[in-house]
Amino acid sequence: MKLRHWFASGGLLWLLLSLWAFAAWADDVPASAIPTDRLDQPWWAQRHAQVLGQVRANPQAPLLLIGDSITQNYDKAKAPDEDFQPTWQTFYGARGAINLGFSADGTQHLLWRLDHGEVDGLHPKVAMLLIGTNNTGWLQQNAEQTQLGIDAVIAKLEQKLPDTRILLLGLLPSDISAEKSRADAEVNRYLAERYGDNPRVTYLDIGSIFLRDGKLDTARFYDTRFTPAAGALHPDSVGQRKMAEAIEPTLARLLGEPPRLPIAQLGTAINTALIPVPWLEQDSYDWLARHHGALATARSLNPEIVMIGDSITHFWSGVPRGVRASGPEAWQWLYGERRVLNLGFGWDRTQNVLWRLRQGELSGLSPHTVVINIGTNNLAGTDRARTNTPTEVAAGVAAIVTEVRAQLPEAKIILMGINPRGRHRNDPLRAPIKETNRLLATKYSRDPSIRFLDIGERFLQEDGTLPETLFPDTTHPNEAGYRIWSQALREAGIGAP
Numbered sequence: 001m002k003l004r005h006w007f008a009s010g011g012l013l014w015l016l017l018s019l020w021a022f023a024a025w026a027d028d029v030p031a032s033a034i035p036t037d038r039l040d041q042p043w044w045a046q047r048h049a050q051v052l053g054q055v056r057a058n059p060q061a062p063l064l065l066i067g068d069s070i071t072q073n074y075d076k077a078k079a080p081d082e083d084f085q086p087t088w089q090t091f092y093g094a095r096g097a098i099n100l101g102f103s104a105d106g107t108q109h110l111l112w113r114l115d116h117g118e119v120d121g122l123h124p125k126v127a128m129l130l131i132g133t134n135n136t137g138w139l140q141q142n143a144e145q146t147q148l149g150i151d152a153v154i155a156k157l158e159q160k161l162p163d164t165r166i167l168l169l170g171l172l173p174s175d176i177s178a179e180k181s182r183a184d185a186e187v188n189r190y191l192a193e194r195y196g197d198n199p200r201v202t203y204l205d206i207g208s209i210f211l212r213d214g215k216l217d218t219a220r221f222y223d224t225r226f227t228p229a230a231g232a233l234h235p236d237s238v239g240q241r242k243m244a245e246a247i248e249p250t251l252a253r254l255l256g257e258p259p260r261l262p263i264a265q266l267g268t269a270i271n272t273a274l275i276p277v278p279w280l281e282q283d284s285y286d287w288l289a290r291h292h293g294a295l296a297t298a299r300s301l302n303p304e305i306v307m308i309g310d311s312i313t314h315f316w317s318g319v320p321r322g323v324r325a326s327g328p329e330a331w332q333w334l335y336g337e338r339r340v341l342n343l344g345f346g347w348d349r350t351q352n353v354l355w356r357l358r359q360g361e362l363s364g365l366s367p368h369t370v371v372i373n374i375g376t377n378n379l380a381g382t383d384r385a386r387t388n389t390p391t392e393v394a395a396g397v398a399a400i401v402t403e404v405r406a407q408l409p410e411a412k413i414i415l416m417g418i419n420p421r422g423r424h425r426n427d428p429l430r431a432p433i434k435e436t437n438r439l440l441a442t443k444y445s446r447d448p449s450i451r452f453l454d455i456g457e458r459f460l461q462e463d464g465t466l467p468e469t470l471f472p473d474t475t476h477p478n479e480a481g482y483r484i485w486s487q488a489l490r491e492a493g494i495g496a497p
Helices: 003-008 011-028 042-057 069-075 085-091 107-115 143-160 178-195 237-255 287-301 328-335 350-357 390-407 430-444 479-491
Strands: 063-067 098-101 126-130 165-169 201-204 305-309 340-344 369-373 412-416 450-453
Touching (some): 042 098, 063 069, 069 098, 069 237, 085 237, 107 143, 126 237, 143 165, 143 178, 165 237, 201 237, 305 350, 328 479, 369 390, 390 412, 390 430, 430 450
Parallel strands (some): 165 201, 305 369, 412 450
């Protein structure tokens, strides 16, 4: 078509409208979501070309690690602080993984790389993604812009890798600035809620492994040993190993294979009780269905009281209904017609409760009382989760208390001690339960906002026996056992008016 005829037929109008639409789109879409290259930096262009070569040479790669410098660092073997190759070989190289980490990349740079061949022709089982810290860092983008950038990356990966599971990691903690830390925390809250229940995306926040007594352990970041020292941002060799161990159980599950190391050996240097994860154990009910039921029930019920826990709470009574109710009479005696939400989930550990609380089970609620009874399952390891120490369990319970207090600042919190287990006083679980309760009692003895209530002695006979008439299976109360718990809660000031 001749140009003059094209203009006459409305082509100019179409062009102007298209330019106007693009300008409007560009105004609405943040830079974090617009693919942008860094080809002006020779090393970046060279690495991109090298990655394309790796992709062509390894079309059957089952695992991709995608991200920024924290991921690219796995290429380094510089002892002692930046020797990441042993960790890479143990957890990723032995699986045939490809490293798609590029130092200083933000989401916009990763989007460009994805658009230009870095996953083309691949069909991995899992793509592990850690991106966004540079958006809130040197790129000076706010939390919302960073969230939109990560959303765009996820959407691109879902489009290009339709059969791949995505393991999305939360932004790691740092001490670059208070403003960045606040933005990163906001991003992680958003990601937890948006992707926590996504069938193709598994969200995992491992940031707690870098904390000590609630504060950032800067010794686990090599930046702090520069001359002059820089703010903590990049994990050192030990920190990166802890990361890999914290990720491994979830990654192995997504890959459908056993962990690279036995569960009992994984994470011994990290507190797994603090890493929020969904269900770990197969049980007699559908864990996710109960979670959805709890969300729906909470909105319609507008509870006055919320019970949080594991199967001991789950199997008591109340709504949402459990697979069994072992103490309905005690429940009715205690609560009557009061609106009570039962957030007990069989086999839950502290890490499962943390996941649920960050998936909205308390969102929009305003109960006057919350009762927490959790921790017993942390003290019993399986092939899906290792046994936690009393110190670790106490820290996991404390994290739940902190989460509840943050979401429901006006609620009264009653924290239950862990009930005794095993029929006799010398049962192996008795000592760790006693020590966990001692740690919790010490922590909350002077906290007026928390009532710590240990009623274990009420269940025991004089010789320390846990009677079958109260706990038939040595773990779960029957009606008579629940009656003792209900009496203790009534004495603590909650129950029927």
